[in-house]
Amino acid sequence: MTERWQPETHTFHLRTGEATITLQDVEVIYGLHIDGQALYRVEPSHLSYPQELTRLTGFVPQRDMRGRSRLLRSSLHAHLRLVHLQHPIGEASPQVDVDRRARLYLLIIFGGIMFPNTLGADMSMRYLLFIEDLDQLGCYSWGAAVLAYMYREFDRASMGERLEVAAFSPLFQSSVGMNESKE
Known part of the structure; x- marks a missing residue:
């Protein structure tokens, strides 16, 4: 799927058109909060x-x-x-x-x-x-963090920075799988 990922728009280009995973998908399918405090990485020395x-x-x-x-x-x-x-x-x-x-x-x-x-x-x-x-x-906004993490992972893989994608795979599989089943 990384060959179909477009980092500029965060969408997959499929035969039937474009598909993406949204915050609403994250919230509805997995019940992860999309509102709340942002998760950010702070590493005190x-x-x-x-x-x-x-x-x-x-x-x-x-x-x-x-x-x-x-x-x-x-x-x-x-x-x-x-x-x-x-x-x-x-x-x-x-x-x-x-x-x-x-x-x-x-x-x-x-x-x-x-x-x-x-x-x-x-x-x-x-x-x-x-x-x-x-x-x-x-x-915390766990849903927004999971989606942002997945976007970043697909961006890196599609630009050749990585060979593999590490993301919350159930979200990817269920959201994109629904779009592919329509093909």
């Missing part, structure tokens, strides 16, 4: 992602780090399996444990599904900045 990960989730990464802000996805999955077996969440679980587990799952959803990378085996921990206060999750 004092921030240590491994320390933040431990503080917010209780997970202590060992040799699982890839650069300054990336973590092996498999190590996070293994940690979650172990924690779930040793300390399953129940009605009597302390709220701090529930919040830590929720942050781990959110990190997997954000870093591995909504905002994936082409490396596949690792994921960004930059989303820790947005999941510290779980009550604020609904205040």
Whole structure:
């Protein structure tokens, strides 16, 4: 599909005409907020992602780090399996444990599904900045961020900067697939 992507207009040129994925598609199909605070990348110089990960989730990464802000996805999955077996969440679980587990799952959803990378085996921990206060999750425009991320990924691939596209593939598949089925 990258050959059909037009970065100037953010549209796919198909045999039946042009198709694009809109904010309305993101909101209606996946229920992601398109209104709210923008997600922007702020990386304070004092921030240590491994320390933040431990503080917010209780997970202590060992040799699982890839650069300054990336973590092996498999190590996070293994940690979650172990924690779930040793300390399953129940009605009597302390709220701090529930919040830590929720942050781990959110990190997997954000870093591995909504905002994936082409490396596949690792994921960004930059989303820790947005999941510290779980009550604020609904205040962000996740839908706009997912769409902008997808546009950027297709732009880079169509201009030859990358060979692969890393985007929220269910959105791409459902929106563009509907247009292609009309062919």
